[in-house]
Amino acid sequence: MNRLTRALRWFIWDRFNLHSDAANAQDIIDSFRKGVDIKGTNLWILIFAIFIASIGLNVNSTAVIIGAMLISPLMGPIMGFGLGIAINDFQLVKRAIRNLSVAAVISIATSTIYFLVSPISDAQSELLARTQPTVYDVLIALFGGLAGVVAGTRKEKSNVIPGVAIATALMPPLCTAGYGIANGQWTFFIGAFYLFVINSVFIGLSTLLIVRFLKFPAVRYINQKERIRVRNSIMVVTMLTLIPSIYFAYRVVQKNIFQKNALRFIEREMVFDNAQLLRHKVDPSLKKINLVYVGSFVPDSVIGLKKEKLAAYQLQGASLEVRQTGITDSLRIDMLRNAITINKSTATEQEKNLEKVALLEKELMKYREQDLAQAAIVKEANALLPQITAIAVEPTLLRRVDGKTDSTTLVLVALNKRLTNGESAQLENWLKARLQTNNVEINTQIKN
Structure with a gap:
């Protein structure tokens, strides 16, 4: 040994x-x-x-x-x-x-x-x-x-x-x-x-x-007293230099954690069928998440439910700002240009690109129809009840605790004055007939 x-x-x-x-x-x-x-x-x-x-x-x-x-x-x-x-x-x-x-x-x-x-x-x-x-x-x-x-x-x-x-x-x-x-x-x-x-x-x-x-x-x-003085001076200078750097490192780590959690939240929660995420910006310093969507309007009630899930991703105190825009003619042109990357070397490539263009045109037509339909509903609703200033309609799925889902239509109604019970019933009956469905969830907001 x-x-x-x-x-x-x-x-x-x-x-x-x-x-x-x-x-x-x-x-x-x-x-x-x-x-x-x-x-x-x-x-x-x-x-x-x-x-x-x-x-x-x-x-x-x-x-x-x-x-x-x-x-x-x-x-x-x-x-x-x-x-x-x-x-x-x-x-x-x-x-x-x-x-x-x-x-x-x-x-x-x-x-x-x-x-x-x-x-x-x-x-x-x-x-x-x-x-x-x-x-x-x-x-x-x-x-x-x-x-x-x-x-x-x-x-x-x-x-x-x-x-x-x-x-x-x-x-x-x-x-x-x-x-x-x-x-x-x-x-x-x-x-x-x-x-x-x-x-x-x-x-x-x-x-x-x-x-x-x-x-x-x-x-x-040097004597013992001077040796101790030199040693203490070295320790003080070292600690004064070290302590702020530990604090800054802690801030960097916290920012990285916030960034990762925010991106995970966006990938898992902020995905919608008829709205495409156009741009996102995460600011760890101000604890802000800014998202820009294009396509169908996502109701504020849905976004509100998503905000409640921020805490589940360790994003307490973070602010979620969502900006939405419709598909403009210039954006449609840009989307078509991006889709048309035709390689003229083979007919097969041309056919594939033409199929992409056809699918894109179909999607654009669907968005256009939805925009026109919502515009018509707003005008009809305002004619029925002048208190109504804006309406958002979004077909969606309700997920129950037992895992089953029910299809429904969320309707967000902006008002300048509260509706009476009779007017609320009138609005609900009209929406069911207008949207041709009995599953309608209506949320009203008073906005002056």
Whole structure:
């Protein structure tokens, strides 16, 4: 058993050992120190990279944005900041903060100038993606930073650092912050700058963790009181950065849940035989579902019953707005054009398309007849009882608890004055005779 335990420990140590191929600690420290300063060549490279990234965000080009991130020198001062805290070199910490602050200010100023003169002012998807950071961005920065620091402490350098620069995305948030200033979109500025802070803090934290793990020699030793003060400061900064991102992540998850539930509700409940869903829009932020139908009129009473089912799909408090429109001549023409995609290569294809056109014309004729019939019923009903201002008629099925169905006709009647009992009976008898059915469900609404 002891032999097995020793073998397992050796296997784990051999596989996960970070000390075996690590470079000399002093060489690593010197290398990190050199990357802290952003001046001269590094500063010009930063400015050029900011212009490239701003253009990429402006034209929504992912490839251009990635190229800008690859040449950015922003990782140097961030990793120098983490190294300085880890080895108690507070002069290095101050230098890193000073250089990072200068780089951030110059980057935001450069991107602001670009977006002020750019003729394209619309916020593209690549730009919008940097305005709402979440806890997932924290995890990307932390694990990306860990990968970058581990790679930076090896004897043989790899291509990990460029990958970390792409994954953690330090430059695009600063460019987005500049866009926010140039266009007066302060929510963009706050969200993007917060994302930059997240990346900076957690890349620095990951540097601190790896350097402490590798036991780099400290520049000076501090007493217990100062050590506790430094540790508490790190914890406070980390928590202040982390907590808002958790809240934003919660909001993103809630929006996704609302979106999925709303689409499930539309697919299962908002399907009608003679009315086609033309367009739908789900707004998770305002908890609104907007639907546009074309075809036969769906009675308000039916829509009201559907609204009562929102709670069954975890959509409590959501508003359902339904707009209905008849089939216009222009829409009929568009529908015919969409149906006529005739491939002249074979007669069979032509026959199939002609059949589609015939079916579509038949449907259009049915809709036209229904529209004419309802228009006639409204006029006759108003002549019979002047209180009637509008009528909607919809044949439907009533589903009983035992699973059986009864066919009926729902009639929604809009009134400007309440009907007497005699007038209600008169209306019911007239509708049964006019619609040639004894199964009529009448709902009246007083509308001034």
